[in-house]
Amino acid sequence: MKFEEIREKEKNYLAETFSRFPVAFERGEGATLYDTEGRAYVDFGAGISVNIFGVNDEAWKRTVCEQLGRIQHVSNYYYSEPQCVLAEMLCGRTGAKRVFFGNSGAEANECAFKTARKYSFRKYGEGRAQILSLAGSFHGRTLFTLTATGQAEFHRYFDPFVPEVCSAEADMAAIEEAAGKNTCAVVIECVQGEGGVEALDPVFVKELARFCRERDILLICDEVQCGNGRTGKLFAYEHYGIQPDLVTTAKGLGGGLPIGACLFFEKTEHVLQPGDHGSTFGGNPVVCAGAGNILSRLDENFLLEVQGKSDYLRAKLAKIEGVERVTGIGLMIGLKTGRSAKEIALECLKRGLLVLTAHEYVRLLPPLNITKREMDEGLAILREVIQA
Ligand SMILES: Cc1ncc(COP(=O)(O)O)c(C=O)c1O
Numbered sequence: 001m002k003f004e005e006i007r008e009k010e011k012n013y014l015a016e017t018f019s020r021f022p023v024a025f026e027r028g029e030g031a032t033l034y035d036t037e038g039r040a041y042v043d044f045g046a047g048i049s050v051n052i053f054g055v056n057d058e059a060w061k062r063t064v065c066e067q068l069g070r071i072q073h074v075s076n077y078y079y080s081e082p083q084c085v086l087a088e089m090l091c092g093r094t095g096a097k098r099v100f101f102g103n104s105g106a107e108a109n110e111c112a113f114k115t116a117r118k119y120s121f122r123k124y125g126e127g128r129a130q131i132l133s134l135a136g137s138f139h140g141r142t143l144f145t146l147t148a149t150g151q152a153e154f155h156r157y158f159d160p161f162v163p164e165v166c167s168a169e170a171d172m173a174a175i176e177e178a179a180g181k182n183t184c185a186v187v188i189e190c191v192q193g194e195g196g197v198e199a200l201d202p203v204f205v206k207e208l209a210r211f212c213r214e215r216d217i218l219l220i221c222d223e224v225q226c227g228n229g230r231t232g233k234l235f236a237y238e239h240y241g242i243q244p245d246l247v248t249t250a251k252g253l254g255g256g257l258p259i260g261a262c263l264f265f266e267k268t269e270h271v272l273q274p275g276d277h278g279s280t281f282g283g284n285p286v287v288c289a290g291a292g293n294i295l296s297r298l299d300e301n302f303l304l305e306v307q308g309k310s311d312y313l314r315a316k317l318a319k320i321e322g323v324e325r326v327t328g329i330g331l332m333i334g335l336k337t338g339r340s341a342k343e344i345a346l347e348c349l350k351r352g353l354l355v356l357t358a359h360e361y362v363r364l365l366p367p368l369n370i371t372k373r374e375m376d377e378g379l380a381i382l383r384e385v386i387q388a
Contacts, residue, residue, distance in 0.1 A: 003036045021349055028055030031370040033354065042378040044364045045354045049193070049225050049332070052252035053294065054367035060255045060293050067289035074285060076278060082288035089295050093234055096247065096263035100272065101283035105224030105250035106140025108260035109187070111277055112246040113144055113165075115264065116185035116218045119271045123216070130164040130183040132175070136195030137167065139187060139222055148187060151195065170200055172207050179211075185218040185246075190236035190329075193225035196359045197327045197334025202240055209242040218245040218267065224260075228252035229298040229368050231330035232307035239329060252368075255294040257287040298368075306331055306368050309375065313364070316379050322386040327361065331368060334361040337386050344385055353381040 006024045023041075025033045031043045031054050046052060053060055067082060074080055087099040100111050113131050120128040131148055138154075139145040143162055146154060150167030168178035170188075179186070186208065191199045212219040221244040226236035228249060237244055247263040260282070264271070310330045317326050317335060327334035337344065341357035348355050356363040362382075366375070 001036065006036065021346070021354075023349060030054040030056075031367045031374045039352065041349070041352045041354050042374050042381070043354045043370075044366045044378050045356045046252075046365050046367045047256070048251065048356065049228075049230055049365040050251045050254070051256050052228060052230070052368045053255055053297070054369055055256075057255065057369075059297070060290055063293040064257070064286055064290040067286045070285075072284075072286055073281070075280070076283065080283060080285055080288070082285040082292065083283040086288040086292045086295070089292060090261065090263060093295070094247065094263060096265055097269035098264045100262045100264070100277065101288065102250075102260035102262070102279045103258045103281050103284075104140070104260045105222075105248065106142045106145045106260070107279065107282070108224065108248035108250050108262045109139045109145045109148070109220075109222060110142055111260075111262040111272075112187070112220045112222075112248050113148070113185065114277060115246060115262070115268050115271050116220065118276065119218060119268055120184035122271070128182050128184050130166070130180070130185075132179055132183055132186045133165070133167045134170045134188055134192075134200075135167050136170075136192050136198065137187070137189055137222070138192070138194035139189075140224075170204055172204065172211065175208060175211065179215075179217065183215070183217050185220050186212055187220040187222055189222045189224075189226060190240055191226040191231060191332050193332065193363070193365075194358055196361050197332060197363050199236075199327065199329050200240075205240045205242060209240075209244075212245075220244060220246040220248065223247055223249040224251055225365075226329075226332055228294070229303055229306055230332050230365070231328075232303055232310055233330075234298055234303065236329065236332075253291050253294060254287055255290050257284075257290050259284075259287045259291055302368070309366075309368075309370065312372075313366075313375060313379070317382070320383050320386050331364070331366055331370075333364040334358065335364070335382075335386075336361055339386070347385040347388070348381055351381045351385065353378050353385075355382070 024036050033041045133148040135150040137150040139148045147161040147165040168174040221237045223235045245267045250260040322337050325336040341362045
């Protein structure tokens with residue numbers, strides 16, 4: 001189908017929730033995508049950090065298709081090998097004790113928030129239910145996770161919100177003021193994605209972890225966007241030397257199929273019991289088999305390569321005239337220029353490069369297996385656009 005035909009159908013039939021870039025992709029190879037007219041684009045977005053091994057990845061595709069040929073879905077009334085194997089891998093890599101699988105980042109966070117409330121309820125009784133998040137954060141679009149999202153622009157029209165959920169600035173004075181006897185959990189993104197690709201201050205994060213530990217407030221790390229190798233470690237919290245009580249992740253773990261995972265550590269291992277939580281599609285065997293393939297390839301050598309690519313890109317980006325700041329960690333990169341990020345993204349698209357934005361930042365989340373040639377092609381376009 002030609003692009004104009006697709007655009008017409010969208011206009012007539014799809015919910016008007018997205019303001020899209022004027023392009024539709026048909027296929028791809030690694031970090032190169034092809035649109036409906038056959039034009040090539042270098043992909044510095046990876047479907048918002050989802051396609052971490054790019055497009056048409058042979059090994060992932062083979063694993064997914066093999067599982068598809070065996071059984072595509074089983075209800076959670078029954079045991080499932082791919083689910084157990086993936087959970088064991090996640091626990092082995094992180095020290096987590098157990099995992100719950102859902103279908104998205106929002107669901108993973110929803111699970112963590114419910115777990116925090118139940119943990120607190122069982123231990124302290126009613127009333128200790130507050131979830132505290134950080135200003136500038138993004139935790140999802142369900143009502144619970146939207147309430148926790150620390151950006152007012154997402155809140156318009158949807159109140160009343162979930163009670164006992166609020167946000168504070170990322171400094172200890174603000175946290176101490178906002179957190180009270182009724183706080184059961186604090187949720188952070190070590191590198192805020194939607195908020196502007198800003199890595200949290202390591203001193204603050206360490207102090208926050210200590211503050212939480214002393215008060216038996218659960219620390220939740222939302223690793224939906226910054227997790228799964230994106231920052232050069234499996235999870236971004238590893239850069240900070242902290243031990244969260246719950247970790248949520250999604251996006252890249254599925255390699256392109258929908259998954260969400262909530263990892264329970266020591267304190268939260270036994271909190272959820274039969275009947276407390278569930279999901280029809282969560283832990284789907286095809287998705288879990290594919291995720292197992294992805295996770296097995298995010299080994300130490302590969303993560304070192306990610307760090308090397310990050311160093312390479314950051315050094316080149318910092319030298320582009322007009323780039324004022326390069327933020328984030330690893331291959332989660334924010335660029336501040338004097339110009340509108342949206343304008344830059346549109347200009348890049350016209351020249352064959354896909355980039356994302358986060359407020360006034362150009363946001364780069366390339367597939368982790370991007371090649372040097374693809375990086376150089378993308379850099380050349382970015383340079384042209386930013387210097388124009
Ligand atoms: C940090 C973070 N948490 C949660 C979410 C929500 O994930 P999903 O869109 O899969 O529900 C996102 C999505 O961008 C995110 O970046």
